[in-house]
Amino acid sequence: MKKLSVKERIIETASQLFYFQGFNQTGINQIIAEAGVAKASMYQHFRSKEDIAVTYLKKRHITWTNKLEDFVSQEKLPQEKIFKTFDFLIDWLSSVDFRGCGWQNIVTDLPNDHDKIRQQAVLHKNELRAWLNTNINQIGNYTSKEAKTLADEVLILIEGAIIQSQIQKDIWPINSAKNICKKILI
Template sequence: MDSAVARERALDAAERLFYGRGVQSVGMDEIRGASGLSLKRLYQLFPAKDQLVEAYLDRRDARWRGRLAAHVAGHEEPRRRILAVFDWLEGWFAEPGFRGCAWINAYGELGAVSEGVAERVRAHKEAFREYVGRLVADAGLPDALTAPLFLLAEGAMVTAGISGSTAPAAEAREAARLLLDAAQAA
């Protein structure tokens, strides 16, 4: 099996286990068993568990942001695109196995002891914030809306992860709508 295929198998197993149970509760032997790779092969690909965790977060980041952007791009009206972020979050929260935000979860477990994890979490959150800022700018709205809209989305993620409910997305969407209405009226 070539390295690219083996790497994807390892990452698929790591994502399933890390996201489902938490990074610290999963050992490399479990990743080996779930991936079907030998422990030697797994360590050739990822010499340390930290490297596997970082690769998992990087790959998930690209996929998460890509899925969000594809959903939002399906809406033409700029203001509607902002609200579409919250619609997408609601769909994500409803997915089987949803356990909250992978980056918030990883930061809670490892942010204080792994600079690599902390860097990836910060980069993911900053990229998401910048994306929200571009949507705000495209709608011709004041940049001051970026931070509250970003925080509404982030709060919805945390609350949905804890509650196991999709309701935080709809609640955050309604708050976002009120902010947009107020900004347009001003």
Template sequence: MDSTAAREQALDAAEELFYGRGIQTVGMDDIRGASGVSLKRLYQLFPAKEQLVEAYLERRDIRWRQRLAEYVDRQGEPEQRVLAVFDWLGRWFAEPDFRGCAWINSYGELGATSPRVSAQVRSHKSAFREYLRGLVAEAGLPSPLADQLYLLAEGAMVTAGITRTTEPAEQAAEAARALVEARR
């Protein structure tokens, strides 16, 4: 198996296990067993578990933001694109394997002790905030609205992760609509 295939198999296993069970409860031997990549090869690819966690978060970030953008891009009007973020959150929260925000979860587990994990989390959250700022600007809405919508979305993510319901997305969407209407 070449390095690219082994890396992808290891990351697939890491994503499933880290997201499903938590990072600290999953050992490299668990990743080996789930991926079929030997422990020796795994450590060649990722010399430390922290590097595997970093790669998992980095790859998940790309996929998560791509899925969000694909959904939002299907909306025609710029203002509808802003609100579509919250519709997409509701769809994400409804997925059977939803376990909350991977970055918030990772930060909660390792943020105090892992600069690599903290950097990945900050990068993801910053990119999401910038994405919202871009949508708000395209809609011709006042720029401070983006930060308010960001806080609504983040709060919905945390609450949905705890309650395992889509209601936080619905409530955040309602609040977002009210904010957008008030800022027109």
């Protein structure tokens, strides 16, 4: 197995800590210690904890999006891809003991002046929104404006299901959101 570079160790360590422990609860010294790097090495790659978090969210976005695409790829119909997204949420959230969404979690844990992190969360959510819009447009039953409205509604169902499953530590919110989604898209 390939040995991780200093930068990769910092990102991997910080990713785990930010996701499972929280942004504010994770200090630079903890990242340095658990990554096994020198402070000078860390600052050679990242100017701040915020810069590490931005890199974490960019990497998480690529990984999460690819996993979603792979998970729904067997579905031929666009509405089935959207319905399968809820199954993806169950699979993912069950595997992390319902820890929730990394973007939702970090944004609720941010000081007000960390706009670069907030922008990464907005980017991720807007790309999911665009993906939903594209799929709903492909269904063919809706005008462009209706598809956009429906995509926004499905996004809210997804986001609400994620946070509610985190609170409940259960899949029923995701199943309920999927049932509502089926009602509005069929």
